[in-house]
Amino acid sequence: MKKTLTLMALMVALSGCQSSGDATVETPQSLRGSVPVAADSPAAPEAVYPDKGTSVEVVSVGQPPVIPHSADYPITLDKNGCISCHRGGKRKMAESHFEAGKVDGKYYQCQACHVPQAQNF
Numbered sequence: 001m002k003k004t005l006t007l008m009a010l011m012v013a014l015s016g017c018q019s020s021g022d023a024t025v026e027t028p029q030s031l032r033g034s035v036p037v038a039a040d041s042p043a044a045p046e047a048v049y050p051d052k053g054t055s056v057e058v059v060s061v062g063q064p065p066v067i068p069h070s071a072d073y074p075i076t077l078d079k080n081g082c083i084s085c086h087r088g089g090k091r092k093m094a095e096s097h098f099e100a101g102k103v104d105g106k107y108y109q110c111q112a113c114h115v116p117q118a119q120n121f
Contacts, residue, residue: 040070055091056117066117075109082110 074080097107
């Protein structure tokens, strides 16, 4: 039975490899159509964040607050740039993020829930 199935699978695979010889090769077309690619394109505007001390409002219950500043702080196994600043001070981390006085592991990767919010309209 195994030999028969293997032989049938081999025949199906080989039949797909045969060519009639009169197939025409089409030139691939760009999704842009005939519009040329611009040599120079304008740079994206630099992110503009709210003034320091100003926070972006939460608009729904249970929504994680957005980050009102750039979020390019390093997050490694040894150091989390967000936690080092927000563990104390004006904007403290939520108590729900702690377990036995330490940051709970599921809250260590801050940008899984919190995202930077630039005001570029």
